[in-house]
Amino acid sequence: MTAPVLGIEDLSVSYTTPHGPLQAVSGVDLSVGPGEIVGIIGESGCGKSTLVAAIMGMLPGSARIGSGAIRFGGRDLVGLPREEMRKLRGGGLALVSQNPMTAFNPVHTIGRQLTDFQHREGVSNAVKRARITDMFDQVGITDPSRRLHAYPHEFSGGMLQRMAIAAALLTRPQLIIADEPTTALDVTLEAQIIALLRRTRDEQGCSILFVSHHLGAVAQLCDRVLVMYAGVVVEAAPVAELFRHPAHPYTQRLLACDPALDAGGDQPLPTIAGQVPNLVNPPEGCRFAPRCLCATGRCVRERPQPVELAPAHAAACHLVAP
Amino acid sequence: MALGPRATQAMREAYIHRMGLDRSLFEQLWRFFARLAVGDLGTDIWSGRSVATLVGAALPYTVALAVTGLGWAVLLGIGFGCLAAGPRRWLDRGVALVSIAFIAVPPFLVAIYCLLVFSVWLHWFPAIGAGEPGDLASEAHALVLPSLAVGLGWIGYIARLVRASLLEVLQEKHIETARAFGLPERVILFRYALPIAVIPAISVIGVGFGALLSGSVFAEIVFARPGIGRLVYQAILERNYPVASGAIVVTAALYAGAMLLTDLAIAVLDPRSRAAL
Amino acid sequence: MPRFSAPLRFLQRIAADPAGLFGLVVAVLFTIVALLSNEISPYDPAHIAVIHRLEGPSRAHLLGTDQLGRDTLSRILVGSRTALGVSVVSILLAATIGAPLGLLAGYGPRWFGTVLLLLLDIVNSLPMIMFALALLVLVGPGFWTVVGVIAFFSVPGYARLIRAQTLSLGQSGFILAARAMGAGLGRILFVHLLPNAMGALLVVVTMDIPSVIGLEAGLSFLGIGIQPPTPSWGSILNDGFSFIRNTPDLVIFAGLPLVATTIGFTFLGERLRQILQPKAAP
Numbered sequence: 001m002t003a004p005v006l007g008i009e010d011l012s013v014s015y016t017t018p019h020g021p022l023q024a025v026s027g028v029d030l031s032v033g034p035g036e037i038v039g040i041i042g043e044s045g046c047g048k049s050t051l052v053a054a055i056m057g058m059l060p061g062s063a064r065i066g067s068g069a070i071r072f073g074g075r076d077l078v079g080l081p082r083e084e085m086r087k088l089r090g091g092g093l094a095l096v097s098q099n100p101m102t103a104f105n106p107v108h109t110i111g112r113q114l115t116d117f118q119h120r121e122g123v124s125n126a127v128k129r130a131r132i133t134d135m136f137d138q139v140g141i142t143d144p145s146r147r148l149h150a151y152p153h154e155f156s157g158g159m160l161q162r163m164a165i166a167a168a169l170l171t172r173p174q175l176i177i178a179d180e181p182t183t184a185l186d187v188t189l190e191a192q193i194i195a196l197l198r199r200t201r202d203e204q205g206c207s208i209l210f211v212s213h214h215l216g217a218v219a220q221l222c223d224r225v226l227v228m229y230a231g232v233v234v235e236a237a238p239v240a241e242l243f244r245h246p247a248h249p250y251t252q253r254l255l256a257c258d259p260a261l262d263a264g265g266d267q268p269l270p271t272i273a274g275q276v277p278n279l280v281n282p283p284e285g286c287r288f289a290p291r292c293l294c295a296t297g298r299c300v301r302e303r304p305q306p307v308e309l310a311p312a313h314a315a316a317c318h319l320v321a322p
Numbered sequence: 323m324a325l326g327p328r329a330t331q332a333m334r335e336a337y338i339h340r341m342g343l344d345r346s347l348f349e350q351l352w353r354f355f356a357r358l359a360v361g362d363l364g365t366d367i368w369s370g371r372s373v374a375t376l377v378g379a380a381l382p383y384t385v386a387l388a389v390t391g392l393g394w395a396v397l398l399g400i401g402f403g404c405l406a407a408g409p410r411r412w413l414d415r416g417v418a419l420v421s422i423a424f425i426a427v428p429p430f431l432v433a434i435y436c437l438l439v440f441s442v443w444l445h446w447f448p449a450i451g452a453g454e455p456g457d458l459a460s461e462a463h464a465l466v467l468p469s470l471a472v473g474l475g476w477i478g479y480i481a482r483l484v485r486a487s488l489l490e491v492l493q494e495k496h497i498e499t500a501r502a503f504g505l506p507e508r509v510i511l512f513r514y515a516l517p518i519a520v521i522p523a524i525s526v527i528g529v530g531f532g533a534l535l536s537g538s539v540f541a542e543i544v545f546a547r548p549g550i551g552r553l554v555y556q557a558i559l560e561r562n563y564p565v566a567s568g569a570i571v572v573t574a575a576l577y578a579g580a581m582l583l584t585d586l587a588i589a590v591l592d593p594r595s596r597a598a599l
Numbered sequence: 600m601p602r603f604s605a606p607l608r609f610l611q612r613i614a615a616d617p618a619g620l621f622g623l624v625v626a627v628l629f630t631i632v633a634l635l636s637n638e639i640s641p642y643d644p645a646h647i648a649v650i651h652r653l654e655g656p657s658r659a660h661l662l663g664t665d666q667l668g669r670d671t672l673s674r675i676l677v678g679s680r681t682a683l684g685v686s687v688v689s690i691l692l693a694a695t696i697g698a699p700l701g702l703l704a705g706y707g708p709r710w711f712g713t714v715l716l717l718l719l720d721i722v723n724s725l726p727m728i729m730f731a732l733a734l735l736v737l738v739g740p741g742f743w744t745v746v747g748v749i750a751f752f753s754v755p756g757y758a759r760l761i762r763a764q765t766l767s768l769g770q771s772g773f774i775l776a777a778r779a780m781g782a783g784l785g786r787i788l789f790v791h792l793l794p795n796a797m798g799a800l801l802v803v804v805t806m807d808i809p810s811v812i813g814l815e816a817g818l819s820f821l822g823i824g825i826q827p828p829t830p831s832w833g834s835i836l837n838d839g840f841s842f843i844r845n846t847p848d849l850v851i852f853a854g855l856p857l858v859a860t861t862i863g864f865t866f867l868g869e870r871l872r873q874i875l876q877p878k879a880a881p
Contacts, residue, residue, distance in 0.1 A: 056502060090503035097502070102495035107517050107593060116513075117503040151593045164499075171503065419618065426865035428813030430820055431854055434836065434843075438851070442844055539728045540817065544840070551728065555821065558732040570729055 004031040004071075005175050005207045006055070011068030011078075013050050013059065020280045021064070024050040026231045028068070029306075032175065037201055037208040039222035039239070041215060041254070045276045047231040048211045052179045055209075056095055057085035072175070091120050094168035098180040100160035104152035111148030114167050135166040138203075139196055158189035165196060169204065176200075177209045182217055190214070194221045215258045219243055224312070227251045230277050230287040236306075237313035247315040250288045286317070294319055373568035376553065381572065383452055384549035387538050390465055391472030392527065399477045400520060403484025404511065407492070417485070421478035430540035433471035437544060440467055450546040468541040475537060480523045487519040524587055535573065550576075612874055619870030625863025626805075632676060633683035640673035645828040653846050662852045665838050671852055674830040679856065681831045685745055685815045686808050692750040694804070697757025704758065705765025712762065719755035727752050727814070728821075735823040745824045749814050753807060760803050764796035798875040806868035809861035816857055832857050 008030040014021040025047040032038045040048050053059045055070055057077060070077040073092055077085065089095075097103050104113055115128045129148060136144030139162045152160060161181060168176050178197065182190035194217055201208055212218055218225055218239070225242045227235040227250065235248040246252045253272045274291035277283055286304050289295040298318050306314040309321075406417035424432075441449040447467040454460045491497065492515055500510045527534075539551030546552075550569050557565035614620040632639070641661075648668035656663045662671040704712040731748045738744055768774060777786070812832075818824030819833025820840075827834055832853050839849025 058498070058501060086504050086506070088504070089501065090505070095499075095502035097495065097499065099495060103499045105496040105500070105514050105518075108514070116500075116505065116509070119503075119505065119509075153593075167503070422618075422865050422869060423862050426809050426813075426861040427858055428817055428861060430817045431813075431836070431857055434840065434850060435854060438843060438847055442847065536728050543821065554729055554732060558735065559822075566732075570733075573729065 002034055004033050005036075006030070006032040006209065007069075007071040008051075008055075009069045009071070011051075011054065011070060012066040013047075013054050014064050014066055015050075015060075016062045016064065017280065022279045023282050024063075024231050024279060025054065026282070028228075028231075028233050030226060030233070030236075032207045032209055034174075034207060035201060035205045036224065037197070037210055037222045039210045039212065039218040039225040040228055041213060041218050041225060042228035043213060043254075043276070045230070045279075046228040048228055049179065050231075051228075052095070052177055052209075052211060055177060056089060056093060057082075058089075090117060090171045092171075092174050094171050094173035094176045096161070096164050096168050096176060096178045096181045099184045100157050100164055101152075101184070103164055104160065106152055109149055109151055110155075110163060114148075114163070114170065117167050118170055120171070131170060132166070135170055136163070139163075139166045139169070140192070141166070157185055158192065161185060161189070161193055162196065165193070165200070169200060169206075173206055175207045175209060177211070179211045180213070181210075182212065182214060190217060197221060215243075215255065227254070230282065231279060232287055232316065233306075234288065234317070235313075235315040237310075237315075241310065241313050245313075247309055247313070247320045248288075248317050249292045249294055249319070251315075373564050376565060377550065377569050377572050380548050380550050380553045380569075383547060384535075384538055384542070384551060385576075386465060387469055387472060387541060387547065387549060388534055390469035391534065391538065391541075392476070394470055394473030395476030395480055396523075396527075398473070399480025399523070400484050400516070402477065402481035403488060403519075403523075404516070406481060406485040407488040414485070417481060421481045423478070424474050425478035427475075429471065429475050429537040430544060432474050433468065433541045433544040436467050436471045436474075452547045464545075464547070468545045468547055471541045471544070472534065472537045476527075476534065479526065483523040483526060484519055487522050488515060491515045491519045521588060524584060527584060535576070609874075613867070613870050616870050616873070618866040619873075622863045622865070622867025622870060625859055626867055629679060629860050629863070630683065633679040636676040636680045640670075640676045642670035642673040644669060644673040644677045644830045646670070653842065655846070655848060663846075663848045665835065665849055666842065671835070671849060674835055675832065675853060675856060678830040678832045678835060678853070679860075681825055681829060682812045682815060682860070685742070685749070685825070686811045689746045689749040689753060689811050690804055690807055692746065693753035693807075694757050694800070696750070697754040698761045698800075700754070701758040701761025701763075702765050705762040715758065715762075719758060722752065722755050731818055731823060740823045740826055742825060742829075745815055745818050748818065749811050752814075753811070756803060756807065757800075760799055761796055764799055768795055802868055802872045802875055805864060805871055809864040809868075812857070812864075813861055 008028055011025055011028045011030075012023070013025040014023050016022075028047070028051060030038070030040075030051075040051070042048055050059070050063070053063075054065065055072075055077065057080065059065075065078050068078065073088065077088070104110065108116075111129060111132060114132045115125055118128045118131070121128065121131075132148060133144040136147060141147060141159065141162055147155075147163075155163070161184075165176075165181075176197075181197075182193050185193065197208060197210070198221055200206065208221075210218065210222055222239050225237060225239050226233050227242070227248065229250050235242065235246070235251045237245075237247075242251065243255065246255055250272075253270070256270050257272060259269060272291055277287055277290060283289060283300070285298075285300045285302050286292070286295070289299040292299065296318065302318070304316045304318045306316045307320055308314050402417045402421065406414045408414070437449055440446050448464050452461055452464050497510060497515060500514050505514075535551065538549065539555065541547070542549040542552040543555060550573060554566055554569045554573070556562075557569065610623070613623050646669060648664075651660070651664050651668040652666050654660060654664045660670050660672065662675065665671055665674065700715060704715045727748065730751070731744070734744055734748055738747075782790075815824055815831065816833035816836065819831040820837045822834075822837060824833055825831040835853040836850060836857075839847070839853060843850050
């Protein structure tokens, strides 16, 4: 078994608020192997963004890492000095964020910014620009050399997201974190970006951590999927397995609610009643228990540990049998 | 009035005739603009020299003063603004208080105290004049104190604007992107955040050129520097209308020029506004 | 007694911030001194005694004398009266002209608002000194010249503020209700809109006082403002300026109250803005 590119062990992150610490991420385990595409799905507030920020070392000042480790490149990123963390960003770790329209600085040309982003390469600017045009070709941007002199506001969302991916690739990352990269795009563009990401993994061999709440995109792209709820990983499985045999009640409800997976017919689209729990005072037992239709007394009292159901398929629920 | 209390009736009549005041108001205005169109600003009644010469001689001094004052304000203002937007709270509070103080104190008083401290007590800079004409070093030396006095009030405004603007810009998503690529904080601040943050400050400068010029007048008078402000001041006190009106016209042109320059500067800094031009 | 505690709590809030406290103290002190200046001055500020010219501080003359032997302390104390007088009159004048303009601009026909804004912009960008000098030639120096110039340049601030307040309040529920009940334009403007703009008005007035005091001092310093023998901080500075090399006392002493009042009122205004308009940009 080759060493994972990214290994997160029992990570907990909280935010200091006037009402008390908000437990955004609690005891998360995650690993991404070389060349693997791992997806994280979950609704808003499940802790996905905090997780991404923690990995990138870009948590806000009010955040505290309570426990756990983030292993990357043979080092634990938790507690790494700021300068060391900065060296990893754009030098092994790359981020593609959600909204391509705001991702770039409006007063500098695309060429200028992507040249700046290659600041760790010890080559001349001319070489850097050549690499940008090459990369633009690879990600499917037409007329690349002319694009260098244009400003971000001259491009559409889809084009900008390709450029963002190109920028990430230019830093030769071991891991690309794609944080909801298709949320701001329409369906056609989403399909193109998904295809681009897959091609990237196939050709460059980098790993991808794909965070999204679009189940369809995750189903198409990822090798393995983790489901997060209220800061906890509730289920983890290979993608086909997850979508065919979802074990955790939350996953099952999530799949049932997704319009894309709707079998059609006249039944109204189901929803999950209730709200995400208050993370300042999270429930003691299973966090999904208040909204779960199958919750038992044990679910409310005792926090479930991951139960291994099949190779590489685990769910944190009292009601599943191995 | 201008001729003094001992003017006789004949002298008055001659003066009125020379000044064209005996013609109708309409005709006077017409002749003023007609001459203006050919660049003739009239003749100084005392020295006989053309007003244009006088104004032309004084103009460079005022422009130098205003521009240098602006330079101080921009440099120190942006510097203070960056400090205030940084992580240290006491710096932020300190800069805020000092900025407010600079804005509050009247510019002529600032000029006087600058003169007192730096010239009379410390003897670092000359108190009077603009230095030896032609000797750049002495002219620059004489320019420091008056331009500082002019710029001090503006430092406060610019610092506050830059601070607020910077804090806002640093929250924006594209700064996050730059950080995600591991760019050093200094590059992010100076190349990515500041160019956007200073734009509001620059538009304020254009509009406030009037205040800058007022401040220049005081500085010119306090430091006895030649310049348009002092020219107008003395001319009006002496009832020297041609000089006064000519100088005021030139001042108005200066304003228009400043407004134009500001618009151009914004266009250079922010490519989004070029589309609108 | 509930009726008195609200203003008191308001003052407490102002004083909670050290800068605000400083401003409050300065404002109160300034007003008291200005009003009582004639009573508390040790000497008649116009009393000339050339034998005692340019003396330094002594027991007889706490802040020394000026070039005509007049007691500096007395002149400075009575100078505060001048400052207060000019401030009150100019601000009242500017507000009285500016507020109705602003109300009309915000509530009335759109073309009026646009034209007014344009005119205000022009006024804002005019150089004040030139204008003051021009007025001086036409009218002659003195109290009303100063007041006129200052008020003229202050009007845009008030007009703009009232217009902004009117625009934002004009469509709100209680205005529409008043119109539905048949209230005329005048009633709406003065009974409904204006009282709601009071908070913002208070801030603007407080921030205006230091500019007005500064402008008056500046114009008097140039000799085109308040004329002697009425003492004004600006004219004392003018007197002292000629002797700045050997006897800087006049300049220092006359400058201090100017610095204190301008900074103090500005701090007060800032604190008021923090309290009354927390959503406005810093």
